[in-house]
Amino acid sequence: MPKKKTPSIKEAREWLELYESGWSEAHLAQQKGRDIRTIHKYLAETQAERRFNQAELEVLKTALTKHQEQLLATLNKLYAAIALPEPDTRFYFRKDASKIEFNAGKVVDTQLQPLTSIVAKLGLENTLLFTLIEQHLEHDPAFSQLNAWYKARENYIRMCQSFCIELVEGIDRMGREVGIELCAELGGENDILIDFIYKNSFKFVLSNDSTILEKAIERLSIDKNRGEIIFKPGTTLLSCPGYEEVCFEGITKLLSIDNLKRFTNILVACKQLEIETQTLKHTIQTLILANFVQGECDVCRRLKGQRSGK
Structure with a gap:
């Protein structure tokens, strides 16, 4: 009897869904025409893959949250910098300073x-975070x-x-x-x-x-x-x-x-x-109160690429 092909990722994930819905390994082996050892092996591998993906998602979620916090902190610094000079400020440049x-x-x-x-x-203009803010808000007024x-x-x-x-x-x-x-x-x-x-x-x-x-x-x-x-x-x-x-x-x-x-x-x-x-x-x-900086930057693209495997 010819040996069956290795199950695809999609097929293994379908087995896991059926298994978690109540099918036993024996019933899966019978219905799918597979050796019970194959069923057992690929159920374990698919469960491990899912756990890894969930852990990776949590790590990326944390990273994106931290990134947004850094962007919002930079916007707060920008907000603090934008102010009218005091009326009694020295507005002239001295001979020894430009x-x-x-x-x-x-x-x-x-x-x-x-x-x-x-x-x-x-x-703060020469900081990397300011550059990333510019990338995020490229089309913002x-x-x-x-x-x-x-x-x-x-x-x-x-x-x-x-x-x-x-x-x-x-x-x-x-x-x-x-x-x-x-x-x-x-x-x-x-x-x-x-x-x-x-x-x-x-x-x-x-x-x-x-x-x-x-x-x-x-x-x-x-x-x-x-x-x-x-x-x-x-x-x-x-x-x-x-x-x-x-x-x-x-x-x-x-x-x-x-x-x-x-x-x-x-x-x-x-x-x-x-x-x-x-x-x-x-x-x-308004940007700060939204608690989220729209758009994306080099950091966002890197994190997305990590998730997609690029």
Whole structure:
């Protein structure tokens, strides 16, 4: 009698289904025309295969769950990084640095050549998980909104930088008009003066609140014995022996509404950045609340390939 072919995987799985439905090994052997030892062998092998597959599925399920947790954690970091800079932040690049870090280093603005060129980047952009998020969300509006946020931010920082440069030029011009050399520069000896004028001017530009300028000027006084303009309670704002009164007048002109009202473009840029920030944060928050990042990435494809045997 010719020997029967080895049962196929499909056939062995059918035997296991019948066996688990109540058929005995003997009944299976009789109905399928097989030796009972063959039935016994392939039932055992098929059961072992199923146990292995179930274990593998659990491992892959755990791996995919962990992967999703990592993606969601990255989205949370992205959400935390997208924020408006504080109004009193130093928005100018110093002579010894071409970068400004905001939000505890989560966002870095870099000044390129020419000096008016600003590039904003996220601190987590160079991480592998960020790249995997990009792959998952390839067709999601989140990244087009992120690019819009970048452009709005770069425009805002660029205008703030130009604003600061103009203030520095105004201080130098004031010095020339009264006949003293101030050499105003970022990071120089008159840094306190620049900070004082910049900080109060910038707050006024963003709020259009004239009391900010009034209160700033109220804190200024002249000390002729020391030849200085004092920022109360006692900080030397500018040393200018013999020129205290004209310098005081020059500073008040720099802090005047007439001088600052031409910088309304900064407020427009700030409002646009605020809109882009809110839009992007809303989209990211929606992704986070879904508790699942749609799409797939290299890691997902690798896990799927492992499951399919590819």
